[in-house]
Amino acid sequence: MFESFIHFYDEFTKSKIDDVAEFIILEEIHTTEKTKKEILDRVDTIYNTMKKSLENALSEKTILPIEEAIGQSDKLTSEPFFLDKNMKEAVYWTMSIAEYNSGMGVIVACPTAGSSGVFPAVLFKAEEKLKKSKEDSLKALIVGGIVGAIIGNKATLSGSEGGCQAEVGVASAMSAAAITYLAGGSLNQIFEAISLCLINLMGLVCDPVAGLVISPCIKRNTIGVMNAFLASELALSGVSSIIPVDEVVAAMNNVGKKLAYELKETGLGGIANTPTAREIRKRIFEE
Template sequence: MNFRTVAELVEVAESENLSISEVMIRKEMKDFNKPREEIMRQMAENLDVMEEAIHRGLNEEVASQSGLSGGDAQRIRKYMKEADVLLSGADVLDAVSRSMAVSEINAAMGTIVATPTAGACGILPGCVFTAADRLGSDRETMVRALFVSGAIGYCVANNAFISGAAGGCQAEVGSATAMSAAAVVEMAGGTPSMSAEAVAIALKNMLGLVCDPVAGLVEAPCVKRNAMGGSIAMVAADMAMAGVKSVIPTDEVIGAMFRIGRDMPTSLKETALGGLAATPTGRAEERRIFGKSEK
C-alpha cells in the first residue's frame, strides 16, 4: 500500500482492484498499527464534526469578531429558495453555501476539521455532503470519501505544499479543491484514474492563486475562496466522470504548483503584505480591526 505520488496511488489501486479509499484505509491501518474499526471510527468522527459545522453555519447567527465574515452562507441559501438561480439545478450552490458555512464557522473560532488546512476547511465537507444528497450516499461512502481526499492530500504534501505561507492559496484552497474533486468522483462510482483526472483538472485551475488575507485574518478573501473551490471541485468531478482528461498528468500539475509557489514573492504568501491585503480598503480594515494609526 506504499505510494508517494498520485500515479503510484492509482497504480496500486488498479493493480489490486481496490478503490482509492480502500488503499488509504489499509495504509492507515499499517502505518498506525490500528484495526480497521478504529481507523473508520476516527474518520467518522471527523465527518460528524464537518456536519455540525455545516449545520451551525447554515442555521445559527455566526459572525467573526472582526466583522469581516459571517452570514454569507445563509444569504446564498435564501437566494436559492427565493430567486431564479442562474445555474441549472441547485447542487453547485449547495456546495458553495456549505463550503462557506464551514469556513465562516472557522472564522468565528468554531470547531472544524482542517482539510488540509483551517483556511481551506469548507471545501471538502461542502462537496461531500452535497454529493451525498445528490447521490443518496450512505454514511460509509461519505467516510470513505474522506479517505480519498486524505490520499490525495498526502501526495500533494509529499511533493509540493499545503500551506499558504509556503506556496500561496493555491496550496491551501487549491489542494482542498483537488482533494474534494477526487473524493466526489469515488462517491459517484468513478475509477481511481478518474479521481486522478479530477485532481489535475481542479488544481490546474487554481495555479498561481496567492494568499493575501486582509488584516492577516483567515476571513477575506478566504471564505469566498472556499465557496469558489467548492464549485470548481464539483465541476471538475463531473468533467472527469464524463471522460475528460487533463493534457498535463496529475503529478506534473502538482509539480507545477510547487514551482509556482517556490517562485511566488513572500508578499503573496500569507504575510498580508500584498494582493488584496495591500489595497486601500484592506489596509483600512486592518486599521479598524487592530486600531492601528494611519502611516
C-alpha cells in the same frame, strides 16, 4: 505511505483490489498496525465533526472582526439566478462553514482551517445528490484524505509557503477526488479530477485582509466548491487534463516557490494591500 500518485497507482494495480478506498484502508492497516475498525472509527469521527460544524454554522450567528463580512452567507438563501438549487446550497454551506471557522468554531482542517468549508460542502452535497450512504461517504473521505497526504508530501498545504493554491486549491482537489470516487469513477478519473482542480486554481495567491482568514478567504472557499464539482464532472465525462497528476503537483509547488512573499499569507500584497483593505486593517488594529 505513498511517495507519489504514480506510486499509488502502481501499488493499487499490483494489489488486484477493485475498490480504491479499501486498498487505502489495507495500506493504513499495514503501515499503522491499527485495525480496520479503529481506522473507520477515526474517519467516522472526522465525518461527524464536519457534519456538526455545518449544522452549527447554519444555526449560529458568527461574529467576525471585519464587520463587512458578517452574515454574508445568509444572502445565499435566496432563489438561484444561474446555479441550480443544489450548487447554490453547496456554496451556502461552504461559506457558512468558512465563516464559522473564522469565528473560532470547531471545524476539520481539510487540509487547512482556511479552506475548511470546501470538503464538507462538496461531500455532503454529493452524498445527498447521489443518494449515497454514510458508509459510502466515509470511504470517499478516505480517498480525499490520501490525496491531501500525497500532495502534502510532494508539495505543500500551507498558504505561507505556496499561496492559496495550496489551501483552497488542494481542498478542491481532495473534494473532487472524493466525489469522483463516490460517483463510481475509476482511479484514472480520480487523478484527472485532481489535475483539473489544481490546474484551474494554479497561481492563486494568499492575501488575507488584515492578516485574518476572512476576506477574501471565505469567498475563495466557494470557488473551491464549484471547481471541485466542475473538475469531477469533466473527469467523469472523459475529459483529460493532458498533464499527469504528479507533474501538475510539481508545477504547483514550483509556482508556489516563485510567488513573492507578499502574496503568501503576509497580508502585504494582493487584495490585502488595497486602500480599502489597509483602512480595515487600521480600523481593527490601530483604533
